[in-house]
Amino acid sequence: MLKSAFIFDLDDTLYDQCQVFKKMYERFSDEKRLSEEVPTINSQTLKAIFIKSRHYAEQNFEKIIADPTKRFYYDSLRLRLAFLDHGFEFTVEETNRMDCLYKEEQTKLCPEPTMIELIEKLQADGHFVGVISNGYSKQQRDKIKQLNLTNYLDEEKMLISQDTQWAKPERELFDYYIDSHDLSREETYYIGDSYGNDLIGSWNADITPVWINKYDKELEHSRHNKEFYMATDYHELPEIIADIITK
Incomplete structure (x- = not known):
C-alpha cells in the first residue's frame, strides 16, 4: 500500500x-x-x-x-x-x-541532483511520486525529455496543465490529478517554488504544500495559519521530507 x-x-x-x-x-x-x-x-x-x-x-x-x-x-x-x-x-x-x-x-537542461535522489528514495520507500506542471504541452514534454525524467517516473504520472482545461492554482487541476490516481488528500504533498501557483494551489486543493522558497518571498499575513513546510534551498528538502514521513 x-x-x-x-x-x-x-x-x-x-x-x-x-x-x-x-x-x-x-x-x-x-x-x-x-x-x-x-x-x-x-x-x-x-x-x-x-x-x-x-x-x-x-x-x-x-x-x-x-x-x-x-x-x-x-x-x-x-x-x-x-x-x-x-x-x-x-x-x-x-x-x-x-x-x-x-x-x-x-x-x-540538467536536473537538480538532490531532487533526483529524493525522487528515487521516495519511490524505493513505497511512496507515490508524480509531477504537475503549468505550461504548454510540447514545451513541457520537451523539458521532461531533456531532464530524462521518464528514467525515474512513469509518464502517466506527469501532468501538464495544457492537457486539461485548468492551470495552477486552480483547484480543479489538482482534483483531476488526485482523482485520476486515487490519492488521499490527507497524505498528499505538493513540492514547488511558486508562491502563487504552488503554495496557494495546494491550499485551494486541500493538500499540504512544501515550498522551496529560494528567493526569500514573504508569506502573506492572511495565510499564516495555513499548514505548509518550507525549504530555502534544495539541500534542506530531504530532511523536511523525512520529517513529514516520520511525523
Missing part, C-alpha cells in the same frame, strides 16, 4: 531555472559585445531580474493560453519589463533575441 504521495512542480523545482536565465544573458552579452556596448550585470541583480520575469510570466500565462499566437510577444515583453524594472532598457529586437537564446538554453 502506498504510504504518501509527493507531487513535484517542474520549472525551477526539478531544475534551476535561474541558471538557465543567467546563461542566456551571458550568451546575449557575448553576441552584443562584438558590435556594441552591453550592460554588465552582476549575478545577484540577474537573479532579481529573473524573479521579476517570473512574476510577469505568471501574470501573462492565462492570456497566452487564451491566444497562443501572442506567446512570443508576451515572452519577450516579460524580459523587457523585468530588465526595465532594474534600470536596464532593451529594445524589442533585443529582448526577442534574449527570448530565443533562453529557449535554446532550455534544450540543455
Whole structure:
C-alpha cells in the first residue's frame, strides 16, 4: 500500500531555472559585445531580474493560453519589463533575441541532483511520486525529455496543465490529478517554488504544500495559519521530507 504521495512542480523545482536565465544573458552579452556596448550585470541583480520575469510570466500565462499566437510577444515583453524594472532598457529586437537564446538554453537542461535522489528514495520507500506542471504541452514534454525524467517516473504520472482545461492554482487541476490516481488528500504533498501557483494551489486543493522558497518571498499575513513546510534551498528538502514521513 502506498504510504504518501509527493507531487513535484517542474520549472525551477526539478531544475534551476535561474541558471538557465543567467546563461542566456551571458550568451546575449557575448553576441552584443562584438558590435556594441552591453550592460554588465552582476549575478545577484540577474537573479532579481529573473524573479521579476517570473512574476510577469505568471501574470501573462492565462492570456497566452487564451491566444497562443501572442506567446512570443508576451515572452519577450516579460524580459523587457523585468530588465526595465532594474534600470536596464532593451529594445524589442533585443529582448526577442534574449527570448530565443533562453529557449535554446532550455534544450540543455540538467536536473537538480538532490531532487533526483529524493525522487528515487521516495519511490524505493513505497511512496507515490508524480509531477504537475503549468505550461504548454510540447514545451513541457520537451523539458521532461531533456531532464530524462521518464528514467525515474512513469509518464502517466506527469501532468501538464495544457492537457486539461485548468492551470495552477486552480483547484480543479489538482482534483483531476488526485482523482485520476486515487490519492488521499490527507497524505498528499505538493513540492514547488511558486508562491502563487504552488503554495496557494495546494491550499485551494486541500493538500499540504512544501515550498522551496529560494528567493526569500514573504508569506502573506492572511495565510499564516495555513499548514505548509518550507525549504530555502534544495539541500534542506530531504530532511523536511523525512520529517513529514516520520511525523
